[in-house]
Amino acid sequence: MEKEKRTHKSHCIVLPYPSQGHINPMLQFSKRLVHNGAKVTLAVTCFISKSLLGDSGPITIETISDGYDEGGFAQAESGAAYMERFRVVGSETLGSLIEKLKSSGCPVDCVVYDAFLPWALDVAKKLGLVGAVFFTQSCTVNNIHYHVHQGMLTLPLSEPEVVVPGLFPLQACDLPSLVYLYGSYPDFFNMIVNQFSNIEKVDWVFCNTFYKLEEKVVDWMAKICPLRTIGPTLPSAYLDKRLGDDKDYGLNMLMPVTGVCMEWLDSKPNGSVVYASYGSFAKLEPEQMEEVAWGLRRSNAYFLMVVRESEQAKLPQNFKEETAEKGLVVSWCPQLEVLAHRALGCFLTHGGWNSTLEALSLGVPMVVAPLWIDQPTNAKCVEDVWGIGLRARADDKGIVRREVLEDCIGKVMGSDGLKEIKNNALKWKNLAREAVDEGGSSDKCIDEFVAKLTAS
CATH class of the missing domain: 3.40.50.2000 (Glycogen Phosphorylase B;)
Incomplete structure (x- = not known):
């Protein structure tokens, strides 16, 4: 050298x-x-x-x-x-x-x-x-x-x-x-x-x-x-x-499906889409994957769902085809571009710290369904400390049920959605920007x- x-x-x-x-x-x-x-x-x-x-x-x-x-x-x-x-x-x-x-x-x-x-x-x-x-x-x-x-x-x-x-x-x-x-x-x-x-x-x-x-x-x-x-x-x-x-x-271990995702979002009304992703590492139990899929379907909102290739066999049979009018399922996506898109109304997330900071910095309200490690604490902060989302709580088996997800998404996304959450999301977005200005x-x-x- x-x-x-x-x-x-x-x-x-x-x-x-x-x-x-x-x-x-x-x-x-x-x-x-x-x-x-x-x-x-x-x-x-x-x-x-x-x-x-x-x-x-x-x-x-x-x-x-x-x-x-x-x-x-x-x-x-x-x-x-x-x-x-x-x-x-x-x-x-x-x-x-x-x-x-x-x-x-x-x-x-x-x-x-x-x-x-x-x-x-x-x-x-x-x-x-x-x-x-x-x-x-x-x-x-x-x-x-x-x-x-x-x-x-x-x-x-x-x-x-x-x-x-x-x-x-x-x-x-x-x-x-x-x-x-x-x-x-x-x-x-x-x-x-x-x-x-x-x-x-x-x-x-x-x-x-x-x-x-x-x-x-x-x-x-x-x-x-x-x-x-x-x-x-x-x-x-x-x-x-x-x-x-x-x-x-700049450096990715998974290839995002960028064109398909952004074209699909471009066709949707402002604030109408739920983006659902559990990150690059988490592996959902089959029962939990089914509940998430059904929760999104029952919400009656448009949804963009990220399910890594290795996890897609856990989806309900024919889920992609039966929900094609409302939803898009992809193996990976450009998360920042998605969160910044005008069509986004809510982020259904496991509450990993990177995802939490990204949503907060871009002013996107969250529904957090934590899995492990730091995620329960992040969910506590999102709901009760920063007021920028809701925590979807698991049952005695550790599973977040479809009814809970449907209810949380409805409260954040509905026409009478929680205005305080949306106002807080905008406040933290501005403060995040001020920190690095x-x-x-x-x-x-x-x-x-x-x-x-x-x-x-």
């Missing part, structure tokens, strides 16, 4: 956990760093690099290994085995990448790493670099997990109501599922709690949120760690429009970060 002439203020390696929902916000944050004069190298695993489609724009892509180059997470014997192998092999190959970039005349100043990968901080510190952790979940959820890690929230829970410093009162069922249902998915529980294993050594803590959205909890956490809010991390075209032709995240709270944090890296 030929040596590069250093023309940038600083050089950051950005290391996301290898999944679409973690790559998107960290890639978008990387674009903001580049806009402020930094050079960014996005480090992805060898396996993930083979499936990425699209263009990373000004971001350089390099690879490291998670120890499972042929199959990634699916190749591992268990979640615990994957994370341990990733720690060992990832530490070694990340270190090698940093040394390679140094010898090429493009030395790294900082490692910005996904909070799921705390070992990256140890690599950074060993090599004398600045370490910055990036939390892809809300500050509210991070605060709960922090209290679990510190032993200040004892598990299993013994009371139906929980009081966490810095937060509003919570029912046990409003907590992240790995906390509320203690003992479920222990590998994921350990990964999430271990985000805080070495946080006292970190130089910067970034959270993909914005100050006014979670003001109280941000202030509380800023007292215990160097927390900065840098969100919402959406492409610039949907917020401040400062990054030129930045209309999408020049001089906004998130914009100032990114300016400060690049300026201090440059000075050092």
Whole structure:
């Protein structure tokens, strides 16, 4: 590799956990760093690099290994085995990448790493670099997990109501599922709690949120760690429009069916469509998939439903054909374009943090049917804290029934729909934009970060 002439203020390696929902916000944050004069190298695993489609724009892509180059997470014997192998092999190959970039005349100043990968901080510190952790979940959820890690929230829970410093009162069922249902998915529980294993050594803590959205909890956490809010991390075209032709995240693991989706939406009246998607990772139980399908059909609204190819066999027989006059079912879609479309009236979502922030930033009311991890807490915030949607509650079997979905969609979409929800959605849309506008709270944090890296 030929040596590069250093023309940038600083050089950051950005290391996301290898999944679409973690790559998107960290890639978008990387674009903001580049806009402020930094050079960014996005480090992805060898396996993930083979499936990425699209263009990373000004971001350089390099690879490291998670120890499972042929199959990634699916190749591992268990979640615990994957994370341990990733720690060992990832530490070694990340270190090698940093040394390679140094010898090429493009030395790294900082490692910005996904909070799921705390070992990256140890690599950074060993090599004398600045370490910055990036939390892809809300500050509210991070605060709960922090209290679990510190032993200040004892598990299993013994009371139906929980009081966490810095937060509003919570029912046990409003907590992240790995906390509320203690003992479920222990590998994921350990990964999430271990985000805080070495946080006292970190130089910067970034959270993909914005100050006014979670003001109280941000202030509380800023007292215990160097927390900065840098969100919402959406492409610039949907917020401040400062990054030129930045209309999408750039790298996709699934190919969106763009033309069909947008043509179909163009043919529908303003505010008439329910967009239903459970994200890039979730796998619905067959019974739940059937209830969602029937709930959409019974709502009598137009609907655009995303069901990944691997999940489509769970749809009711002949569902696509029988609902063709009202609905469109696709394997994947350009979510931001869909949410920004004039025809959208409601987003039926699992309540993952990226989807929640996208809908909030684009002023789209939500019906949230949470599945696990942070989603119940996000649903609580959507309904009771921010007032931008309704939570569709599950029955004793953990299934959200069609009648519940029909009722929630009707309340949000109907002609006598909840005006307060729509007004709140517009309010938060404006506040999200203000956060990343020049001089906004998130914009100032990114300016400060690049300026201090440059000075050092």
